Every structure is written in C-alpha cells, then in structure tokens.
Amino acid sequence: MTRKPTASTEIHDLRALLAVVVDALTLPFDTPNYDQRILARAATARVVVGEALIEDPAGNLGWNLDYLRQQLAQEETEAAEQAKNQCGRCHKPFDPTDTRHDGHDRYASTPWCRRCIDNCRDGGTEHVCVICDPARYGGGGR
Numbered sequence: 001m002t003r004k005p006t007a008s009t010e011i012h013d014l015r016a017l018l019a020v021v022v023d024a025l026t027l028p029f030d031t032p033n034y035d036q037r038i039l040a041r042a043a044t045a046r047v048v049v050g051e052a053l054i055e056d057p058a059g060n061l062g063w064n065l066d067y068l069r070q071q072l073a074q075e076e077t078e079a080a081e082q083a084k085n086q087c088g089r090c091h092k093p094f095d096p097t098d099t100r101h102d103g104h105d106r107y108a109s110t111p112w113c114r115r116c117i118d119n120c121r122d123g124g125t126e127h128v129c130v131i132c133d134p135a136r137y138g139g140g141g142r
C-alpha cells in the first residue's frame with residue numbers, strides 16, 4: 001500500500017532530509033582524509049537531493065532521506081575500514097608489497113608505516129612526531 005504524503009509529512013521529511021544533508025557535509029576537522037571524505041559525502045548528497053528535485057513534487061521524500069542515510073552509513077563504514085589499513089601519520093594506505101625498511105608496509109603491529117617509523121628513528125635532536133610524542137599531537141594512546 002502506498003501512502004500518499006500529506007503536506008505535514010512532507011514538511012517533516014523535508015526537514016529530516018535537510019538535517020541529513022547537513023550531517024553529510026559535517027565531519028570533525030581532524031578526521032583523517034577530511035578533504036577526500038567531505039567531497040565524497042557532498043557528491044552523494046548532491047546526487048540524492050538532485051534526484052529528489054527531479055521527481056514528482058508529490059514523490060516521497062522519505063525514500064530519498066532513507067537512501068541518503070544509508071549511503072552515508074556505508075561511506076562511514078568504508079572510511080573506518082580504510083583508516084585501519086593506512087598509516088596513522090602519513091595516511092598512506094599500507095602496502096604489503098612495499099617491505100623495504102622505509103617502505104609503506106605496516107611496521108609490525110603498529111599503526112604506522114615503515115617509512116614513518118624510519119623517519120622517526122632517524123630524526124635528529126629537534127625531531128618530534130606523533131609516533132614518539134603522541135601527547136603533543138593530542139593523541140594520547142589510541
């Protein structure tokens with residue numbers, strides 16, 4: 001059974017859709033891959049809202065709303081997955097084939113790549129980085 005939206009459910013759906021769009025365009029500034037992710041999320045929002053605008057005005061905004069929520073949830077899952085597989089310092093994806101001492105493979109079970117560990121170890125007396133001094137970078141133990 002299809003429910004024909006009344007004016008009040010439309011307003012409700014519209015407000016909810018706008019809230020999801022704002023969510024889509026909001027990430028904490030310290031999010032890894034911030035630029036890349038915000039662009040991907042903006043593109044998703046643009047497509048879904050664009051579709052909503054093309055559709056019959058009596059079309060069900062609730063559907064677009066659910067779809068956008070779902071797409072954003074998927075984006076978040078993928079980003080979390082990717083974050084687990086990249087260096088916490090240089091954000092390059094770990095590359096298991098690049099096992100040189102300064103390559104981009106993961107160094108043991110640390111969240112850092114070999115290059116960053118290497119760079120840290122070779123650092124002079126002035127050297128500080130998130131690996132040897134996480135507190136300075138607001139990290140603590142993560």
Ligand SMILES: [Zn+2]
Nearest residue numbers: 087090113116
């Ligand atoms: Zn690195």
Ligand SMILES: [Zn+2]
Nearest residue numbers: 120128129132
């Ligand atoms: Zn260091």
